[in-house]
Amino acid sequence: MGPKPTVVETDALISELDALVRNLEAQASALQSSHAALVSAVNELGMRVDADLIGGVSEDLRTLQKDMNSLFEVFRGYPGLVTDIDTKFNRDMARLSTLDATIVNVDNVLDKLAEVTQHARHGDATKRH
Structure with a gap:
């Protein structure tokens, strides 16, 4: 172990450590915000995909219904x-x-x-x- 650090050196290290902790907290906060934005975007995309799928499926169902009606017209004969x-x-x-x-x-x-x-x-x- 080296010589015992002086109070000034200790204060400087504590100050540096404190700055690093604040920096980490800021990064964590930024990460939390960007993660929340990502989750929100994913959810919105999911809802849009669901809406598009449901819209697409209902469009497909309408087309299928038209096709079935045409088929029934043919079968009536x-x-x-x-x-x-x-x-x-x-x-x-x-x-x-x-x-x-x-x-x-x-x-x-x-x-x-x-x-x-x-x-x-x-x-x-x-x-x-």
């Missing part, structure tokens, strides 16, 4: 189209059913014709002998 398609489908199915029955009849006639032809051939063969 669909039941008629669906009924028309259903009617045509049922008519086509009836025609297919009729066609199928006709094919079965043709098949039956061909089978009978084949039988008659077989009998006729056997009959001819019998008559020749």
Whole structure:
């Protein structure tokens, strides 16, 4: 340890320390103010962002509602189209059913014709002998 400081040196150090403390307090106060301003700005930005988002979302919702209304307008014509398609489908199915029955009849006639032809051939063969 060095020699004991004199009262003047001690007072000078205390004075310097006091000035440093006041400087620190001023800086802390300035920092506190700027931090408060920052928090305020962040909050304002947050509120603006929220407002913009809410505004944007509500605008999107309005657009979506318009789109849905347009879509419903299109769908209003669909039941008629669906009924028309259903009617045509049922008519086509009836025609297919009729066609199928006709094919079965043709098949039956061909089978009978084949039988008659077989009998006729056997009959001819019998008559020749």
